Amino acid sequence: MKIPSSSATDLEKKDLRHMVSMKDFTTEEMDNMMELMSMLKEARKDNAIPHLFKDKSVAMIFEAGSTRTRISFEVAATLLGGHGLFLSPKDIHLGSGKESIDDTARVLSRMCDIVMARTNSPDTIDALCRMSTVPVINGLDTRFHPTQMLADLFTIKEHITDGRKLSDLTLAFMGDATDVCRSLLLTCTKYGMNFKQIGPKKYQMQQEWLDMADEFCKESGASYEITDDVEKISECDVVYGDSFYWVTQLDEKKERLAAFMPDYVITEELMSKAKPGALLLHCLPANDKEEVTREALEGPQSVAFDEAENRLTAQMAILVYFTHKFSKEPTEEVKKEHETKIKDFLKNI
Template structure:
């Protein structure tokens, strides 16, 4: 007896969206996500998060380690009355004994959404091609959209009095990382002003600036790529990130020599920023390298609020990308199946 596939594989493909980069979404769509975040954060404050992910599962693929991404998605699924599965390279055969295509198709038949933190964008793209459920990019060394959603929300919570998002100027201190790239595109999409402040060798590549140019033409945003640290005086947000990553350990000393001490976020640097400027950092922070502990613990730092908002963002993501496909059974349907199964079990 062959029965139809479960509901997870019967999604209407034309309405299904993946989340690979925030640049794929309109301002209205991003506003909707942020509003949903606000509603869910209020509900969590009152210990009254509605069960909007009930009986659903998110498969969490991690090729690289994580603290905030893993904990926030797992906790978000639990708060929404769903389930999260942690899948490391030791747990599945992604791209090894099993093709990425087959992994995507199998997970789609068992789970309602796939979150993937991968080592490159090709893996993420391959998952989206064969998945019949939404794929969420948890960072792929090209984009980091879940971080961006938390970041913009944090900026909204801490905006100077009387300012809108489009009034803000955001400075990213350091290398043209995936976070820097994502921040450039998200800020210009929102009509904000963006600066990357760092040594010329580590500044944003031309191909990403061309994408930002398109955003600026549509929204009136501006960007500047500079090595002039004094430009922080024009900035409402000072954003830090590591000067090197695990794949760049051979370059560590060279990179630290290029960035330190000029581009380290210190208390003095924050005092030279625009009045009321906030310090943001996607964490983990390397103490005394890209940011000093004094600055990170200072009154202008919102890094821990920013980290907490990763949970708020993940709750919104799980709901936003699955709510259209909810198919809650009626009481009659529930009773029908319960009676059939109870009748069978009673005769065993």
């Protein structure tokens, strides 16, 4: 007897989309996601979040650890009435040589409603997207960090209350051309925001990403600048910090800190040189007194912890945005029919 896959995990979803990078979305789509974030945040404030992910599950694959990504997706699923399933490398066969990524994607698609993956390789995300028949969300893959970008845009929009639009602003990223820096370059120029990377020449953005940003600037009217001149911060409405080295670069730590410190450390003094009312963002975790001082991070211009909270706001919106088209609400009659049939069967065994 061959029974087809259940309707809840329809393998032929129309209009299936994945979230690999924010550059893949129009400004209208980004605005829709942020509007959804705003409504869900208000609902959370009133302890009245509708269960728009009810009886659904998100498979959360973590090849690399994370505080904010792990907590925000798991809590978001719970608040929306669903379930977050944490999957570390030791929990599943992904990448172990025992099971291909393709087969992992096929299995997860039949059991879960959405897949989030934080991986050590872009190839993993791309393979999951190629084979998955449910939405795949990139939780960081060394190229892009779209969930962080959505939280960042929303946080800036929340705190710019003088009538300016996001497209009126200039954001400066202080430091290395990290995945976050790259994502900000592409997200800002796609949306219409001006972008600057301020850092030593050795650690500036690679040309392939600048070529992509050039195309976005032609469409949106945005601009970008890659410079080692710290004084350019005077032209910026938002200053963004990130670590000068990551866990995979510990052997370069001494060299990197020597290149970046002290000139590119975000301090209260440096923030005072930005435009009046400039915001300080940081994707966290923060290394005190390396890329940012504790005084700046906890100062009046910092919205870094609002930004961190908005990772939860973003994940709630993402779970709803990417699954709502596929949700099927059964009638009470249909639910009663299945309940009666199953209970009658159980009475006789």
